Amino acid sequence: MRNTTQRKEILEFLRSKRHHCSAVQVYDAVRERIPNISLGTVYRNLGQLLESGEIISVEAVDKCIYYDGFIENHAHFVCKECKEIFDFPIEPEKRKAINDAGFCVDTERVVYYGTCKACQKN
Numbered sequence: 868m869r870n871t872t873q874r875k876e877i878l879e880f881l882r883s884k885r886h887h888c889s890a891v892q893v894y895d896a897v898r899e900r901i902p903n904i905s906l907g908t909v910y911r912n913l914g915q916l917l918e919s920g921e922i923i924s925v926e927a928v929d930k931c932i933y934y935d936g937f938i939e940n941h942a943h944f945v946c947k948e949c950k951e952i953f954d955f956p957i958e959p960e961k962r963k964a965i966n967d968a969g970f971c972v973d974t975e976r977v978v979y980y981g982t983c984k985a986c987q988k989n
């Protein structure tokens with residue numbers, strides 16, 4: 868099935884990259900393998916992968932959505948200068964207050980916005 872192949876290619880690309888990619892970046896990369904794929908198809912597949920929890924997304928400073936194939940719980944730091952997205956581990960203590968209140972967390976999305984180390988030097 869063609870649709871499955873496209874989805875697999877997109878997922879494999881995002882998993883192979885320890886980088887956060889925009890839909891256009893995914894499109895450019897996958898097009899090398901599937902030349903007739905459209906940007907709309909890429910968007911549709913990304914939506915399906917997000918829904919199934921196989922990838923996650925991060926909203927960058929420019930409101931652009933970046934996709935991440937690394938789905939282990941982690942925090943993101945988005946640099947407002949260079950727009951780079953960095954991964955950081957999440958400390959479980961952060962959830963303690965919520966758990967103590969008797970709430971059950973199943974999805975955690977932590978995004979910090981600021982200036983990265985390299986950009987602070989400039």
Ligand SMILES: [Zn+2]
Nearest residue numbers: 946949983986
């Ligand atoms: Zn930066």
Ligand SMILES: [Zn+2]
Nearest residue numbers: 935937943954
């Ligand atoms: Zn990430």
